[in-house]
Amino acid sequence: MSAALDIHDLHVSVGDAEIIKGLTLSVPAGEVHAIMGPNGAGKSTLAYAVAGRDTYEITKGTVALDGADLLTLSPEQRAAKGLFLSFQYPVEIPGLSALTFLKAALNARRNARGEKDMPAPELLKLVRAKAEALKIDPEMLKRPLNVGFSGGEKKRFEALQMAVLQPRFAILDETDSGLDIDALRIVADNVNALRGPDRAMLVITHYQRLLDYIKPDRVHVLARGRIVASGGPELALELERDGYDKYLRAA
Amino acid sequence: MIAAELPNRRVEAWRYSDLRQAIGAEPHVLREGRDIIERLAPGTQRMSIPAGESRVFVERMDDDRYLDARSFDFTLGEGASLTRIVIQSGGATPLAMARVRLSAGAKLKQFVLAEGAKLSRIETDVSIEGEGADVELNGVYLCDAGRHADLTSVIEHKVGGGQTRQLIKGVAKRGGRGVFQGKIVVAHGAQKTDARQYHHGMLLEDGAEIFAKPELLIHADDVQCAHGNTAGGLDESALFYLRSRGVPEVQARGLLVEAFLAEAIPHGLPQEISDELLGRIRTWLGATA
Numbered sequence: 180m181s182a183a184l185d186i187h188d189l190h191v192s193v194g195d196a197e198i199i200k201g202l203t204l205s206v207p208a209g210e211v212h213a214i215m216g217p218n219g220a221g222k223s224t225l226a227y228a229v230a231g232r233d234t235y236e237i238t239k240g241t242v243a244l245d246g247a248d249l250l251t252l253s254p255e256q257r258a259a260k261g262l263f264l265s266f267q268y269p270v271e272i273p274g275l276s277a278l279t280f281l282k283a284a285l286n287a288r289r290n291a292r293g294e295k296d297m298p299a300p301e302l303l304k305l306v307r308a309k310a311e312a313l314k315i316d317p318e319m320l321k322r323p324l325n326v327g328f329s330g331g332e333k334k335r336f337e338a339l340q341m342a343v344l345q346p347r348f349a350i351l352d353e354t355d356s357g358l359d360i361d362a363l364r365i366v367a368d369n370v371n372a373l374r375g376p377d378r379a380m381l382v383i384t385h386y387q388r389l390l391d392y393i394k395p396d397r398v399h400v401l402a403r404g405r406i407v408a409s410g411g412p413e414l415a416l417e418l419e420r421d422g423y424d425k426y427l428r429a430a
Numbered sequence: 431m432i433a434a435e436l437p438n439r440r441v442e443a444w445r446y447s448d449l450r451q452a453i454g455a456e457p458h459v460l461r462e463g464r465d466i467i468e469r470l471a472p473g474t475q476r477m478s479i480p481a482g483e484s485r486v487f488v489e490r491m492d493d494d495r496y497l498d499a500r501s502f503d504f505t506l507g508e509g510a511s512l513t514r515i516v517i518q519s520g521g522a523t524p525l526a527m528a529r530v531r532l533s534a535g536a537k538l539k540q541f542v543l544a545e546g547a548k549l550s551r552i553e554t555d556v557s558i559e560g561e562g563a564d565v566e567l568n569g570v571y572l573c574d575a576g577r578h579a580d581l582t583s584v585i586e587h588k589v590g591g592g593q594t595r596q597l598i599k600g601v602a603k604r605g606g607r608g609v610f611q612g613k614i615v616v617a618h619g620a621q622k623t624d625a626r627q628y629h630h631g632m633l634l635e636d637g638a639e640i641f642a643k644p645e646l647l648i649h650a651d652d653v654q655c656a657h658g659n660t661a662g663g664l665d666e667s668a669l670f671y672l673r674s675r676g677v678p679e680v681q682a683r684g685l686l687v688e689a690f691l692a693e694a695i696p697h698g699l700p701q702e703i704s705d706e707l708l709g710r711i712r713t714w715l716g717a718t719a
Contacts, residue, residue: 230674258676270671274689283685284675291676323689340675 183208183348183379184229189240191221191228197238198224200404206348206397209376213390214383215415216401217423222383223267225401226352230264231257244348258284259291261347265337265354271325277336278320281306281343288344309342313369330357338369349373349380355389367392387419402426437466446609446641447580452549453497453523463501467527467553471501481507481533486700488515491524491550502528506536508560515703516542516552517710521577524550532592534560541696542569543707545714546577546606554583558620562591568694569598570707572714573606573638580609587620590650594625599694601687602631602638613645614655621652631661632690684715 182205191199198221206212216222228235229242231254242249249257272280286296297305307317313335325333334354341349351370355363370380370393382393390398390412398414399406400423407426408414433454437444449466463469479485491498498520506512510533518524524547530538542552556565571579585594600608610629631640640661648655664686672682691711695704 232670232674253679254670254673255676255678255682258674264674266671270665270668272668272671272686272689274691274693275685279685280672280675283672283677283681287676287678287681344675 182206183210183245184381185241185243185246186229187241189225189228189242190238191224192236192238193224193234198404199228201240202401202405204399204406206379206381208379210396211374211380211382211393212397212399213393213395213415214381214399214401214406215385215387215418217427218385220401221404222385222401223352226264226267226350226383229257229350230254230262255287256291258346259288263341263344263346263349265334265341265349265351267353267356269325269333269337271323271328273323273326275324276321277324278303278306280324281320281340284340285343306339306343309339312342312372313339314365315339331359331362334358334366335362338366341373342369345373347378349378351380351382351393353383353385355384355386363389364392387415390415400426435460435466443582443611446607446611446643447549447551447578449525449549449551456497458497465527465553467499467525467551468501470497470499470525471527472499474501474503476503476505478505479507479510479512482509483507484511484513486513486515486703488703489517489526491516491518491520491526493520493522493524495522497523497525499523499525500527502526504528504530506530506532506538506563508533509535511537512539513699514538514540515699515707516540516544517707518542518544518547518550518552518579519710521547523548524552526551527553527555529555529557531557531559532563532565535562535564536560537564539566539696539698540568541694541699541707542581543710544569544571544579544581544600545710546571546573546579546608548576549578549580551580551582553580556583556585558585558587558592558594559589561589564592565594565596566696567594567596568696569600570691570694570711571598571600571602571608571610572691572711573600573602573608574714575603575605578607578609580611582609582611584613584615585625586615586617587623587625588617590619590621590623592620592623592625594623594627596625596627597694598629599691600629600631600640601634601691602640604635604637607639607641609641611643611645613647614657616646616648616650616653616655618649620650623650623653623655625653625655627657629659630690632687633661633663634687684712687715688712 436450438450
């Protein structure tokens with residue numbers, strides 16, 4: 180089976196510290212994989228490095244999406260190839276409405292494919308329909324993005340962006356943090372609705388709880404900058420029961 | 431007239447805007463007056479807004495060749511309302527001094543868009559003389575290379591129960607200079623005054639300059655006053671957020687700077703004015719991106 184995302188021997192440094200130390204991971208098209216790990220294991224570093232944040236320096240290794248090298252591309256070019264990162268801490272942008280943000284993102288994606296901007300009424304209809312599925316009040320679309328939003332609202336807006344942009348590969352970085360159980364269910368339903376043979380996802384989480392709602396095909400344990408164990412969904416349950424101690428010692 | 435009568439940077443109120451250096455070599459006629467801009471202006475335009483009435487004034491300062499000095503004197507009756515918009519685009523020496531006096535319950539809403547010039551200074555002196563007056567004194571400066579914009583204001587709460595909201599935002603590029611000097615005075619006995627003053631500057635390139643002198647002088651004890659002043663670069667995490675969604679870097683920067691500046695445009699302006707102001711900001715950002 181062809182891999183949607185292929186990471187080989189990846190090394191990432193932040194400042195002088197090497198955080199990811201030779202990580203290899205393949206997520207085939209149509210699958211959802213989970214990465215679990217203790218705090219400080221490098222989970223978010225992996226997400227940012229793949230998305231192209233320039234403060235994360237790739238010192239070695241390769242990252243490819245559908246066989247094409249991502250590391251030479253800018254963040255916007257990676258997004259144009261279909262990569263999407265759901266942020267653990269979505270950024271507040273005073274003065275920029277959520278709708279304007281979505282419009283810019285969607286049309287940038289279309290322009291990159293050589294398509295024209297989506298007509299405004301069509302775009303508004305699309306965004307409203309997706310917002311409704313996530314139980315987002317349409318009035319919130321007019322508010323400055325994420326400013327004064329609760330933790331749950333921010334994550335719902337990340338899910339909304341994903342639903343509107345329809346990425347080829349999505350990385351969900353601690354999507355469950357800041358979510359109460361109802362919001363978690365709504366966001367998970369939305370993610371599950373996006374599962375399909377043409378799409379793959381990497382779900383990054385500290386807790387097993389999220390994986391009750393988004394069932395992964397494979398679970399990987401990230402500790403001290405490497406994948407130290409991989410298995411089926413039962414691995415998540417084992418981690419929930421036994422904790423990460425075993426892997427921290429082994430690593 | 432002699433150049434020595436023009437203030438240079440050794441005069442505290444003009445320390446960031448050296449008027450003598452800017453126009454001292456040319457001949458000028460100086461009238462009698464309290465302030466150098468009033469003395470340079472050909473006359474003072476006086477306007478009185480009767481109690482309960484509303485006026486909108488839009489001033490366009492677009493002279494690219496000559497000294498453009500203007501002096502205004504506004505008096506607002508009880509419950510009167512003045513909306514004043516100043517659009518400074520001329521590249522020579524636009525200088526404006528406006529004195530505004532507010533009676534009880536009067537409202538002043540002002541917005542200055544200063545695109546800078548060889549030396550531009552838009553000065554406002556507000557005197558709150560009646561209870562419960564309301565002042566919103568916002569502005570945006572856009573300083574490209576070789577452009578200097580100075581927004582200076584004094585807001586004096588002489589009696590209580592008044593409210594001031596001031597939000598000044600600005601951007602400067604290499605070789606551009608933005609200046610904000612804002613003083614709020616709450617007089618002894620002006621109780622229950624509620625005054626907020628914020629200035630946020632953004633340096634778009636190395637070699638840009640932003641100077642700010644915020645002052646809050648409070649002589650009453652039962653008041654709410656707050657102020658904040660920042661100058662920095664573009665928020666890199668916001669930029670990455672937009673780029674990670676596929677928005678190209680140049681467009682993302684433009685959107686973020688526009689969002690930053692647009693916050694200072696007051697709500698409730700006539701739609702065509704809001705559109706013109708936002709359009710000018712967009713044009714400036716597009717032309718200099």
